[in-house]
Amino acid sequence: MPGLLLDTLNGKRGSRVPLWLMRQAGRYLPEYRALRAEKGGFLALAYDSEAACEITLQPIERFGFDGAILFSDILIVPHAIGQHLEFLAGEGPKLSPPLVDAALEGLTPDPSRYDAIYETVRLCRRRLPEGVTMLGFAGSPWTVATYMVAGEGSRDQHEARALAYRDPAKLDAILDRIVAETIDYLSGQIGAGAEAVQLFDSWAGSLAPDEFERLVIAPNAKIVAELRRRHPATPVIGFPKGSGEKLSAYARETGVQAVGVDETIDPVWAHRELPQGMPVQGNFDPLLLLSGSERLESRARFILEAFADRPHVFNLGHGIDRRTPIEHVERLIAVVRDFEGDGGGRGP
Numbered sequence: 001m002p003g004l005l006l007d008t009l010n011g012k013r014g015s016r017v018p019l020w021l022m023r024q025a026g027r028y029l030p031e032y033r034a035l036r037a038e039k040g041g042f043l044a045l046a047y048d049s050e051a052a053c054e055i056t057l058q059p060i061e062r063f064g065f066d067g068a069i070l071f072s073d074i075l076i077v078p079h080a081i082g083q084h085l086e087f088l089a090g091e092g093p094k095l096s097p098p099l100v101d102a103a104l105e106g107l108t109p110d111p112s113r114y115d116a117i118y119e120t121v122r123l124c125r126r127r128l129p130e131g132v133t134m135l136g137f138a139g140s141p142w143t144v145a146t147y148m149v150a151g152e153g154s155r156d157q158h159e160a161r162a163l164a165y166r167d168p169a170k171l172d173a174i175l176d177r178i179v180a181e182t183i184d185y186l187s188g189q190i191g192a193g194a195e196a197v198q199l200f201d202s203w204a205g206s207l208a209p210d211e212f213e214r215l216v217i218a219p220n221a222k223i224v225a226e227l228r229r230r231h232p233a234t235p236v237i238g239f240p241k242g243s244g245e246k247l248s249a250y251a252r253e254t255g256v257q258a259v260g261v262d263e264t265i266d267p268v269w270a271h272r273e274l275p276q277g278m279p280v281q282g283n284f285d286p287l288l289l290l291s292g293s294e295r296l297e298s299r300a301r302f303i304l305e306a307f308a309d310r311p312h313v314f315n316l317g318h319g320i321d322r323r324t325p326i327e328h329v330e331r332l333i334a335v336v337r338d339f340e341g342d343g344g345g346r347g348p
Helices: 006-007 032-041 042-044 048-062 076-081 111-127 140-148 158-166 169-194 210-231 244-253 268-272 286-291 295-306 327-342
Strands: 065-068 085-088 092-096 133-137 196-201 236-240 259-260 280-282
Touching: 006 196, 032 042, 042 048, 042 085, 048 065, 048 111, 048 327, 076 085, 076 111, 076 140, 076 169, 085 140, 085 286, 092 140, 111 133, 111 169, 133 140, 133 169, 140 169, 140 196, 140 210, 158 169, 158 210, 169 196, 169 210, 196 210, 196 280, 210 236, 210 244, 236 244, 244 259, 244 268, 268 280, 268 295, 286 295, 286 327, 295 327
Parallel strands: 065 133, 133 196, 196 236, 236 259, 259 280
Antiparallel strands: 085 092
16 A cells, blocks of 8 residues: 555645655664664675664654665665775775776676665565555766766765766766666666665766756666656656756656755745646755754744645755754654644645
């Protein structure tokens, strides 16, 4: 039986607003920290299907969210393509060899690395309460490419952006490979039980408009078109963080069924500029949730009001900060639940 979140992603506005939070399974939860201390590092957890499923379900059991987001990482795809992946304490993920100096053809693929992720999805789908939507995900090609080219994250994505100008054919080949892998990877997640999937483009905001069209919109459109052909009943959420006014073109041209809105975008503008009736997701500021100031409740209600006339999934503008107190999350949930208590209308 479809849940409220899945119905909303399919364009229906129900009696209340569904809620989940990006990175809701993770370090802000004491039960996650306890399991990680027992089991080991992040990558070991991601490839341990039983542990990854337990982590995926922890926020559902604690908060009763409407969606469970797979516990994994966007860099599983380059790991399967053949780059070495490790997570270093205090430094973040490292991929080697960086493709700025190495050839894509020199990598040795290992598609078996996807198998544990699919098993996590299967386990979670069987164990989720009825009505809770199982969400899969992958990184969008541009964001994944920035890590593959530089071998690590960066503030301005300098290596990948420079490669796009200096050797566009090389970057296009990397993007094409990521597109093909991501189609199969998300298709595998859907086959294992994911009811909707999200494409995370965390670094979309670093690009000029013409490069955004070429490096963000075009690759995502290829993924969405093929997923819709293979799985026409499965919604795809696109989340191009930092895209600003380019968000409306992304929403129109990629073919995604729903679009994520980050905290820098005015929800009133988004409601006006995005395609009529398109489901939106977002856009509460994770740092406001971290601070827990007196603005928490009023801002949440403002967002709910702004999107009251279209299908809306309440979420953050990006991932929850690991330092966020549990009681702040509980305050936010209470605001959303209170709003839905008046019949999904326009708030107090």
